[in-house]
Amino acid sequence: MNYFRKDRSDEIVNSRTSNTSNPRVQEVMSSLIRHLHNFAKEVELTQEEWEHAVDFLTRTGQKCSGERQEFILLSDVLGFSMLVDAINNPRPEGATENTVFGPFHVAGAPEREMGARITLEDKGESCLYEGCVTDLDGNPIKGARIDVWSDNAEGFYDVQQPDEQPKWNNRGIFTTGSDGRYSFIGIRPVSYPIPDDGPVGEMLKAMGRHPYRPAHTHFLVTAPGYQKLVTHIFVSGDPYLSTDAVFGVKDSLIAPYERTENAETVWRSPFNFVLTPFSHKSTQ
Structure with a gap:
């Protein structure tokens, strides 16, 4: 009889799954149950700790709203x-690497002329962003759409301060010509903390971790025939690069920020995006 036993707990629970269930559901759930039960045995989870976990997950769900997703934040950290x-x-x-999408993208950002300014307020240090969108062989890609967004000089996105920042501040979409080049003027972004006034913030404090993300600018790059690229470029030298609260930093995504002289902007950040064709078969 498959009555519950500690030494065979995961096996007994998994034996109740019907053979007629969706094969993928069966695969995922059986693995989850196996790892979950083994985790509890490994750490000898106490009743008090289990109750605290249930309370934590309950409060995490209660913190979610149309503007905030605490469970995704939990997954991130x-x-x-x-x-x-x-x-x-x-x-x-050779291809530009992906990283997390983040919660602050907004569909429908304005299409802007190449070289335009996306900063709509008089704050922050101006920066010229420029580079080229190419394929794996270095050929420029015409018609690549570059959707860009970033925080302002105080570390907030426009959707976080709808009564303080202009709509579409530090956002824009640019389309490359036959040379594959792009350029626009934004600001040098700043480090900022993820929302830490909820259960996830409590967990970070308990783990002795900070809530900060290193300064970065978001990019969503798409082109016909190529895989969608969701990525950031990070400010070189930022103090939080090696301890990003959401682990989004990759070495290849750290971009130079060069001070300029006698130029329209205070900074210049060159960075090239290399897209992967749909036809490419990854060996990773």
Whole structure:
């Protein structure tokens, strides 16, 4: 009889799954149950700790709203979001790497002329962003759409301060010509903390971790025939690069920020995006 026993707990629970269930559901759930039961045995989880975990998950759900997703934040700070992204978006050598999408993208940003300014307020240090979008062989890609967004000089996105920042501040979409080049003027972004006034923030404090993300600018690059690229470029020298709260930094995504002299902007940040064709078969 498959009555519950501690030494065979995961096996007994998994034996109740019907053979007629969805094969993928069966695969995922049986693995989850096996790892979950083994985790509890490994750490000898106490009743008090189990109750605390239930309370934590309950409060995490209660913190979610139309503007905030505490469960995704939990996934982010545990490095799980980056792991899922890495599993699903492998890149060949030479291609620009993916990183987490983040919660602050807004569809429908304005299409802007190449070289335009996306900063709509008089704050921050101006920066010229420029480079080229190419394929794996270095050929320029015409018609690549570059959707860009970043925080302002105080570390907030426009959607976080709808009554303070102009709509579409530090956002824009640019389309490359036949030379594949792009350029626009934004600001040098700043480091900022993820929302830490909820259960996830409590967990970070208990683990002795800070909530900060290193300064970065978001890019969503798409082009016909190529895989979608969701990525950031990070400010070189930022103090939080090696301890990003959501593990989003990759060495290849750290961009130079060069001070300029007698130029329209205070900074210049060159960075090239290399896209992967749909036809590419990853060996990773």
